[in-house]
Structures are given as C-alpha cells and as structure tokens.
Amino acid sequence: MYKFVIVLLSAVLFAFVLARPAEEQSGVATSPAVTTTTTPATILKQIDVTNPDGSYNSSYETSNGIKVENAGYLKKILVPKQESTDGQVIEEHEELVLVQTGLYSYSDPEGNIITLHYVADENGFQPQGDHLPVPPV
Template identity: 65%
Template sequence: MYKFVCLVSSALLLVSCALARPQDQRAAAPTTTTTPASIIKQENVNNADGTFNSSYETSNGIRVENIGTLKKITIPRSEDANGQVIEEHEAVILVQTGSYSYNDPDGNVISVQYVADENGFQPQGDHLPVAPQ
C-alpha cells in the first residue's frame, strides 16, 4: 500500500509540475508599433465640498474631461435581504459628467459623452449602438 501511495503522489507531483511550467511567452506577448504618448495639458480642481473638474490631453490626440457634482436624491422605502424595512430617506450621491475622445486606427475621431448617476453609466456616441424605441 505504501508503494502505491508513493507512486500516486509522484504522479500527481509530476503532473502539477508540468501544468505549472511557464507558457510560451513569444505567443502571448503583444506587438506594439506605437510610440508612448505624453500628457501635454492637464487640469485638476478638487473642491472642499466633494465636487471636482479634471481634464487632460495627450500628444496622440486623446482628450478626457470629467466633472463631478453632488446631487440629493430620495431613496424609496424598501426591504433589505433580511426583510428589514428601510424607510424612505434622502442621500447625497456623486454625479459625473464628461467626455473622452481618441483616434481609431483608421484616423477617425471617436467621441463619447457620458453621465454617471443613480441610473448608472450612460454613454452616448455616434459609433455606439442605440436601443430600439
């Protein structure tokens, strides 16, 4: 019995070593033909009340703007997972609006405008599909 346990343990060790070997790194490495971008313009304003405004632009044409504001919302009466009633109450949430744009591989400018609030992330852009009405 001892020999059988040693044989099975040795086989498992051999299989685990084979599975743990490094993969072929040449096949997994991405090839990059672009040059690194640098930030050519950047602004950050963080206000004491939690609101902010930030933007940046890079040397390869990427532009990003993000504005954060606070919004008071009413959360309706509900029950938690344990059946405890949570009464209607107000909460302050962070709402972010902004945009970003970049050049696709064909040189077209791709632009996205968005709002992120109590309804989730809501992007809009000419290249994005639109839900049927």
C-alpha cells in the same frame, strides 16, 4: 521522513514547471515579426481641481490625440420607502450620490475621432456617442 522529502521535492519541481515563461508552456515561440505600432504619448495638458464640497474637475490631453474630461459632484436624492427582501421596511430617506459627467475621445486605426460623452448618476451609466449602436424604437 522520506515521504516528507519526496513531497517537498515534488512541490519544488511543480513550482519550476509553473514558473516557465508563457511561450515555452504553450510550445509556440513568439514570432519576431509581431511588432507594436504604439508610440509613447506625452501629456500636453492636465487639470486636476478638487473642491472642499467634494466636487472635482479633471482633464488631460495627450500628444497622440487622446482627450479626457471628467467632472463630479455630490447630489442629494430622496430614496422612497421600500421593503427589503427579508420583509424589513426601509423608510423614505435622503442619500448622497456622486454624479459624474465627462467625455473621452481618441482616433481609431482609420483616423476617425471617436468621442463618448457620459453621465453616471443614480440612474446608472448613460453613454452617448455616434459610434454606439442605437436601440430599436
């Protein structure tokens, strides 16, 4: 019985130690000089349309300059005949894939507008933007 009580009290003590706030655990108190400069943004414009065929179109724009646009639709693709790793043959067949296109933009800390356009389909995520590195040719 005493062993059970000791184990139970040890578990409770361990739980109290883990429940301490993070700044006490690290031994470093948060500096009152650290402040954030973010201001709450409001949504200025928002559109959400979902069609019966599964396609959709959504966008929003906020008061702090963030802009997001996204559209998607289902596309039939032909998957060629292939062999799985265990030797099973998977015959040629059609599949539906979701194709998404869109963009988002925001202002960086220097005031430059960063815009990223993208397509996501059976070939993966394909981003484009002037701020992205260009692979060597």
